[in-house]
Amino acid sequence: MAPAIELTGITKRFPGVVANDDIHLEVAEGEIHAICGENGAGKSTLMKILYGMQPPDSGTIRIQGDEVELHSPAQAIELGIGMVHQHFMLADQLTVLENVILGAEPMRSLGRIDFQAGREHLDEVGRAYGLDINADDLVETLEVGERQRVEIIKVLYRGAKILILDEPTAVLVPQEVDELFRNIRELKASGATILFIDHKLDEVLEIADTITVLRQGRTVGTVKPGEVTAHDLAEMMIGSELPVPDAGASTVTEEVALELSGLRVAGEGDRAVVDDVTLSVHRGEIVGIAGVEGNGQAELVNAIIGIQDPDQGVITLLGRDITHVSVRHRREMGLGYVPQDRHRDGLLLGFTLWENAALGHQTEKPYSRGPWLSRLGMRGRANRIKEDFDVRTPNIEVSAHALSGGNQQKLIVGREMVADPAVLIANHPTRGIDVGAQAAVWDDIRDARSRGLATLLVSADLDELIGLSDTIVVMLRGRLVARLDPNDVTPRDLGAYMTGAALEAGAP
């Protein structure tokens, strides 16, 4: 039987980089095929080519043995190819149903949308693939895992038989990853072919039937998970060992840098989404916050940053009450922030890299002097970030759009770290970053810690939390429900605390 997908000699150049360089890829019908590779290796580009979003400069695409030329995603969808992007593309203000049928609306006479037919088809798809979702929920109110499910359903709704998932697990907590993998296996059982990108090698080994590794735009090799270890894979990707997060010796001091006392943030209908949170982070300490997404971490972080007003409690930064101080003032006092959603909160996508390097610090030297911007200072800093944090880009004049997802993340982390903050709020700091660069970011945070940086780390990556933190607190339904020592907690224990299972079982 002809392979479901066969790519031969795909080459794609962007200004200053060869994103794909003579790539060959074969995906068998009904298999789960993983694509691995470091940031900027060309994974997303290759998938976008397969999805008709970008034309290759050369090379051929065969689907089920037939050579095709793709000019648009619409055409790819016709051929049964669907894609869920690295950065979600849902309309927040619309319901699940509206989002799913958007662009493929079933019509009644007179150009009216047939919502009933849409709903029925949606339910059908959901049942067939075991995907559970409420069609009338506003997307805005959904958690990340659910949003992703909507994206997947949206693709299946259009009749996709070949599914492309770009870093689907980057945004999920372990429980959600399990759920996603269950879904993927069911999809496979019902005949779908799945192509997915992932940076977490143990996940890849768990679910993939075949793994292809890319490096600097070229295919390094194709392997079976039974034949390789995570170490082997890492070596194929970056040519070095798989790093393990390790906190090293404690550098915690007596001096409190960030203190929250009795913090309460009201959500909808006066229910507290952050409920009486008291916590202090010392200079030289990393405090990790564990929790299933949607348990108040986002609101807690927003209150500390200053974009959401707490209705009770006090936030103290370096001994000063900042509960109602402006965001800008907090940032100038030395509050660094790596946001969870880089496109929404971290970048000006249409602006150059050097402008992005100044975002959030534009009132500080060397980015400006008094009211005047210093282009020299901005460019200088941007170049330093590019070098020190290994942001892969031909130059700093390109717009943030042109960076790969992981390189965008490195730019943000670099921007915050070069500003030499006193307190860093790191919300999923290594999301989407490849294993090699991840180790570098961990090293940077650890270095800064030894120089007195106080870090509040929010992460869905339990290995990162355990490996990096000096203390871990667990957040559940807005409250801090447990305080754990990372030295004697396993990811499994932590997972149990996060879902509340450990508490119900009567553990401390």
Place this chain on the structure above:
Amino acid sequence: MTERLTHRLMLASAAPIAAVVIAVVLSSIVLLISGSNPLAAYADMVQHASKLETQVDILNRATPLYLSGVAAAIGFRMNLFNIGVEGQYLLAFIVAAHLGAQVELPSVLHIAFILVVAMAVGGMFSGAAGVLKVTRGVNEVISTIMLNAVVISGLAAWWIVEWQAGGEISATGGRVGTEPIAESGLLPDINSWLEVFTREVGLGKKLTGMLVVALVVGVVYHVILNRTVFGFDLRSSGANPTASHVGGVSPKRMVVIAMTLSGMVAGLVGMTELMDTGYYPSNPISLLGFTGIAVALLGRNHPAGVAVAALIFGFLDVSSGILQISGAASREIVEIMKGVIILTAVIAYEVVRRIREREEAAAAAAAMAASPGADA
């Protein structure tokens, strides 16, 4: 290097030029259909515009259009659609005319006083729409449209009666406009500056001194936007309000400030007329606010682009007069041309953007083919 620069400049101007060319072609078709000779009409327009006196007219027309365009552009930069420039400049016009006639000051101070009043009135009125947006969530399009109505058929209509020269005259007695401002409050014309380069301006035409004010506004707009922290705040907040907020820029504050600045510049639009005649007439020059939106669109909110757009529109407006006089075509053809230019400009800008992207990629590919191994 210079070759590449000229190429870039060509690409940058390709879109507006294409828009004008297409507008000329389409207008010719309309002219032919309506039974006029397009060549004759264009010849009339060009010949007319080659006269120094007409050029003064064009500049006088382009000056308020430029100010109006910059006012709209400031809003657009912040993703705000200030439709209220119309109302803002009329209100500023009448209040500045009235207050300017009440005071006696040395000339420079008098002129400055009037301009400051106009900017303050425009700024406050527009800022109010900004405040409504951030406190009550009222969309600025709706609030500025309503504020336009309040001014045009409300305040201005009332005050013109109230502030009538020679006291209140009965409705049948006709309206003559506000009390005239003393000579000291009028901005002198700058014919002498122009005449340094050209011959003497005839026909009693006067080049408005507001042209200088407009140029200053343009330079200040450019410098603030691109060279200051505030400008960076404004551009970033307009491009991505949430990321900018996290970066320390309050989007609400930015909305109010941007609306206020937009209104301040709008307040100057009517000053071209006031600084010349000295009073608010019963039928002041109108629709400059709405045209300004089109001018900003054609000029891509860029200080120099808006200037070119204002000149094009100024030329078309002035040409409509000659067409009527020469009878070569109906003057409405000018309105059609304006509309077509805007539509084609929007499309042409997109096309040029894509061409540029493709060229950059091709250039990079060529550079890399020349030096293999430079792909890391």
